[in-house]
């Protein structure tokens with residue numbers, strides 16, 4: 001069976017994830033250099049390095065290739081009303097993306113949120129368009145910026161340096177998890193297709209260091 005994780009930050013909403021960086025081709029700016037948004041990746045620090053957190057992600061890396069993986073995922077989501085794809089990692093394979101699309105199509109009772117940088121690779125466009133056409137799916141193309149820069153109509157999320165510099169705009173929403181000890185606390189904006197852009201204030205000491213270096 002697929003290994004599904006529970007994320008306390010997301011009010012206990014469940015997610016299916018892979019190990020960060022090695023399944024994130026969209027995180028590479030140039031050989032050996034990560035894009036700014038991934039330099040402070042939370043999924044490479046702290047709890048994410050514990051063996052019991054890494055093991056399911058490594059298991060999932062090959063498990064999805066099974067013939068009956070889609071059937072198993074659909075059955076596993078029977079009681080979920082919200083689901084997050086890739087708390088860490090990314091949809092690095094077109095075959096995986098096509099399987100996730102089928103899971104989304106066969107679980108209309110569940111809202112899916114899939115953040116990704118794989119939109120940079122044209123071969124993924126058709127499968128992302130098919131996901132976006134579903135009422136129960138929010139696919140968010142992540143901007144690489146950590147200073148709030150994004151392309152309207154393309155990006156669905158961006159990191160901004162802090163909440164104080166966030167400028168409210170129609171269709172955008174500031175993630176206010178920082179006001180609730182880092183938890184969603186009932187907010188479901190990331191799953192809401194009517195919200196064009198989510199702005200996440202930078203979090204974590206590692207990301208704070210990256211931003212300081214960028215601004216030096």
Ligand code: SF4
Nearest residue numbers: 175184187188189190
């Ligand atoms: S915008 Fe809302 S749903 Fe998304 S991570 Fe922040 S608190 Fe959670």
